[in-house]
Amino acid sequence: MLKDKSRKVELKVSADGSHTLFVPELDEHYHSVNGAYNESMHVFIEPALHFCKKETINILEIGLGTGLNAFLTAQNQGGKTIFYHALEKFPLESEAAASLNFARDPDGQQLFEKLHCLPWNKEEELQSQMTILKDENDLTNIAFSQKYDVVYFDAFAPEVQPEMWSEAIFRKIYEAMNPEGILTTYCAKGVVRRTMQAVGFTVERLPGPKGKREMLRAVK
Numbered sequence: 348m349l350k351d352k353s354r355k356v357e358l359k360v361s362a363d364g365s366h367t368l369f370v371p372e373l374d375e376h377y378h379s380v381n382g383a384y385n386e387s388m389h390v391f392i393e394p395a396l397h398f399c400k401k402e403t404i405n406i407l408e409i410g411l412g413t414g415l416n417a418f419l420t421a422q423n424q425g426g427k428t429i430f431y432h433a434l435e436k437f438p439l440e441s442e443a444a445a446s447l448n449f450a451r452d453p454d455g456q457q458l459f460e461k462l463h464c465l466p467w468n469k470e471e472e473l474q475s476q477m478t479i480l481k482d483e484n485d486l487t488n489i490a491f492s493q494k495y496d497v498v499y500f501d502a503f504a505p506e507v508q509p510e511m512w513s514e515a516i517f518r519k520i521y522e523a524m525n526p527e528g529i530l531t532t533y534c535a536k537g538v539v540r541r542t543m544q545a546v547g548f549t550v551e552r553l554p555g556p557k558g559k560r561e562m563l564r565a566v567k
């Protein structure tokens with residue numbers, strides 16, 4: 348049986364052939380069933396990482412989960428220097444991480460395995476010019492001590508985890524971002540957009556990944 352720290356998870360194949368995980372207890376997938384890999388590229392790598400023009404980038408991810416966003420960030424680093432702070436309340440057990448098929452070649456597989464083997468709660472070099480902190484922590488409790496240029500907001504949906512999408516959470520993140528910092532999320536709900544605007548973000552609706560009309564990009 349595959350598990351994260353507290354729950355059973357099931358391995359599923361999404362429409363682009365990449366894996367995702369299903370959490371029966373929440374009746375929720377980690378990614379879009381229309382394509383996990385494509386969703387990550389479309390929602391986080393292209394409109395956030397590639398949109399950020401800085402050469403040295405501090406990234407915050409909510410939450411690390413399967414590591415797909417961190418892995419694709421490393422594969423799309425493009426000569427930048429990256430500090431990657433990945434929050435995760437329920438780390439995946441190693442058996443679940445080892446079953447995932449995101450890598451497309453042996454070098455990618457080695458990188459993905461390294462990502463999951465690195466210890467928690469310690470800054471470690473994932474690859475040249477990319478440091479990662481896998482932080483076993485709860486977004487609702489954490490007090491940030493650094494500033495971020497890019498935020499991948501990849502919590503479970505507001506219907507499943509409303510506490511992650513509150514004004515207090517977005518204010519905390521806004522305050523922890525540098526001016527012109529970029530936050531993206533797959534969620535395009537009006538209430539989420541208005542909550543982001545209420546804390547000060549300028550929010551755009553962008554075309555969503557396959558199966559979703561829109562997604563959001565918020566800029567400080």
Ligand SMILES: C[S@@+](CC[C@H](N)C(=O)[O-])C[C@H]1O[C@@H](n2cnc3c(N)ncnc32)[C@H](O)[C@@H]1O
Binds near residue numbers: 409415485
């Ligand atoms: C939609 S999944 C996405 C995971 C990941 N980005 C991926 O690509 O696999 C949401 C993630 O947020 C984590 N999470 C849930 N509640 C959290 C909290 N309070 N603080 C930090 N992470 C949390 C979940 O355990 C899960 O890994």
